[in-house]
Amino acid sequence: GNSVTQMEGPVTLSEEAFLTINCTYTATGYPSLFWYVQYPGEGLQLLLKATKADDKGSNKGFEATYRKETTSFHLEKGSVQVSDSAVYFCALEISNFGNEKLTFGTGTRLTIIP
Amino acid sequence: DGGITQSPKYLFRKEGQNVTLSCEQNLNHDAMYWYRQDPGQGLRLIYYSQIVNDFQKGDIAEGYSVSREKKESFPLTVTSAQKNPTAFYLCASSMLATQYFGPGTRLTVL
Numbered sequence: 762g763n764s765v766t767q768m769e770g771p772v773t774l775s776e777e778a779f780l781t782i783n784c785t786y787t788a789t790g791y792p793s794l795f796w797y798v799q800y801p802g803e804g805l806q807l808l809l810k811a812t813k814a815d816d817k818g819s820n821k822g823f824e825a826t827y828r829k830e831t832t833s834f835h836l837e838k839g840s841v842q843v844s845d846s847a848v849y850f851c852a853l854e855i856s857n858f859g860n861e862k863l864t865f866g867t868g869t870r871l872t873i874i875p
Numbered sequence: 876d877g878g879i880t881q882s883p884k885y886l887f888r889k890e891g892q893n894v895t896l897s898c899e900q901n902l903n904h905d906a907m908y909w910y911r912q913d914p915g916q917g918l919r920l921i922y923y924s925q926i927v928n929d930f931q932k933g934d935i936a937e938g939y940s941v942s943r944e945k946k947e948s949f950p951l952t953v954t955s956a957q958k959n960p961t962a963f964y965l966c967a968s969s970m971l972a973t974q975y976f977g978p979g980t981r982l983t984v985l
Contacts, residue, residue: 765917793972804881804965804976805918812972850917856972861906862933863974865917 763788767851767866774841774873782836782869784825784851792853794818794827794834795863799848808836808849843873878902879977881966886982888960896951896980898966907949908967908974911935918965924949953982960984 768783786792793812797805809818814829825836834851851866879900888894900907906925910918920933924943938957943949949968953960961984967974 795973797976802979802981804879804978805967807973807975810973854972854974861969861972861974862920862923863908863918867915867917 763792763853763855763864765851765853765864765866767849767869769867769869770848771870771872774871776843776873776875777840778873780836780838780841780845780871782849782851782871784834784836784866786832786834786851786853788832788853788855790855792855794825795852795854796823796825796834796836797850797852797865799850799868801847805850841871841873843875846871846873879966879968879975881964881977881980884978884980886980888982888984890984891955893952893954894960894982896953896964896966896982898949898951898977900947900949900966900968900977902968902970902975903946904968904970904975905946906969907943908969909933909939909941909949909951910965910967912963912965912979921951921964 764787795810796808798808809820811818811827817826823838848868848870850868852863854863882897908923909921922941924930940952965979966977
């Protein structure tokens with residue numbers, strides 16, 4: 762079956778530090794990969810995505826590269842801000858004749874301290 | 876403004892009562908989804924619908940029911956058969972293989 766494994770949190774960093782949140786996956790077929798962010802008390806927002814191997818998704822200073830050889834999609838940011846504090850979810854989707862279902866990781870809580 | 880709305884944001888019910896959570900979208904998306912989120916856990920799929928008048932069970936459908944009478948609406952009913960209904964419920968819709976989420980409804984059963 763399909764599964765996503767994320768780096769366990771919580772992760773606490775100082776402002777302007779470099780961020781990496783690890784994500785690896787297991788999938789049958791060729792998945793699309795996503796990072797979603799959830800701020801306290803809110804729904805999920807799409808942060809970035811990549812649909813094929815070697816694609817790089819990027820948004821708001823965050824980046825992730827689809828690595829088929831290591832089945833990974835690690836999230837990185839060069840200099841984090843307090844406003845980046847949230848829970849981050851890695852997810853994969855395999856489209857099957859229009860039947861699109863996401864498989865999520867358990868989430869990584871990130872706290873940035875000033 | 877286009878988007879997905881869920882109401883209410885907070886909902887309280889007594890044990891044994893059915894409750895219906897609203898989800899509306901004006902994005903003209905065909906597919907809609909319901910997820911449940913428990914503290915410290917990822918999202919689990921309850922039901923999904925690819926087109927009007929059709930829906931399928933997800934991974935944890937027991938104790939829940941849905942309807943899809945209109946493209947823009949996908950209400951979820953949490954029945955008294957759901958043993959642990961207290962959770963955060965998220966609705967999503969999708970276009971071009973990307974899902975977009977509503978703000979969620981936090982249901983507390985007393």
